[in-house]
Amino acid sequence: MTKAITSALSNVDITFKPIKHLYLRIERDSGRVKISAPKGTKMRAIETFLREKSHWILQKQRAARKRRASNQPPPGSIKLWGEQVRLQIERGKKRAVTQDPPDVLRITLLPGDDEIQQEQVLDQYYRDELSQKIKQLAPHWEHTLKVSANEYRVKKMRTRWGSCNIPKQRIWLNLWLAEKPIEQLELVLVHELVHLIEPGHGGRFQAIMTQHMPDWRDRDKALNLR
Template structure:
């Protein structure tokens, strides 16, 4: 059965409902804009979804208020002395200007040397960091696949890295292809490990069913700590 989407309006708050193959209701408030989303099994009545949201409405309001009241931080260029996170490590940035071609080089003792033309801005800086992150993930992912594929009895035909706004990973079961969010490079290594296990588990169970979570739990018993880092506002 295909996923179906609809919208429910409660106290002027639009609730995006996605019907999935799963066993229980899941409510979350997206940290970017405060969008409220519910994942629901196909068999759950719309009235039961309404009651579920109403029961958690105070929590929804508090999360949305927190997001709305965030202080707007002025955008500034990366500077020497800034910390750049990578899979649980911290790298110290050194910025030099006046070159013709931008570059980023990893030095000893977790130091990063960023060299930029005078006209370069934050976009060029972020592109350098993103390229570095991508290269580091390309090194970190294969050992995880080599470790967990035989344990779980699955095999990925293709995997890739891309920026995703609302997901940490995705899995195309038919193509046996998984995608990993580039931003995982800035998180602790256990988060990347969890997302790899999570997506591999989808090759065995497509939905977030009790069987799916049992597979994840058996494969990586410490997954909840990583999930809390990645999805602090999720209620499962």
């Protein structure tokens, strides 16, 4: 391989599975290469496969770098519901977060806290914000779609904005949706609820989405242009 290609493929995760063919995926945010390979596949075969796909891989990794650069808020600030918010770090006797004025997020940390505790406090704030918005949006959409989720949960996800466990009627939403405009959270929420009606993404799924959220494709495009 050329030097550029070798460098681009330096971080490759290979998982051997009971499958028949090699599969390739690029993590949207990190640009990391993920390979699923049949058990017993020789490394030489995997290297050849990567070499054949190298041009496509480089394109995807360049796009990932551009997204990260364009979405990165200035130092000392975060994004909350699509708006840039300045962080103000203070020290006190109790960890807390307040947003006052609206464009400033005051995080109070204990005197001995470091960046790890700061991230944990911010993650919890995102989680609380997201849970509150879900409680506001879910009843309307459950009534509109005539479905009911048993549970909504929030977690960090690297490759999905949401997922739906249909047998358990449990919906997971990505913590990072708290950075996005609320209409994009609403899109993912509706998307997962529609899966309680139609498991796949085919014509019936798309028709239901269009019927109840005519601009869903525009919202989806905006969400994934990050």
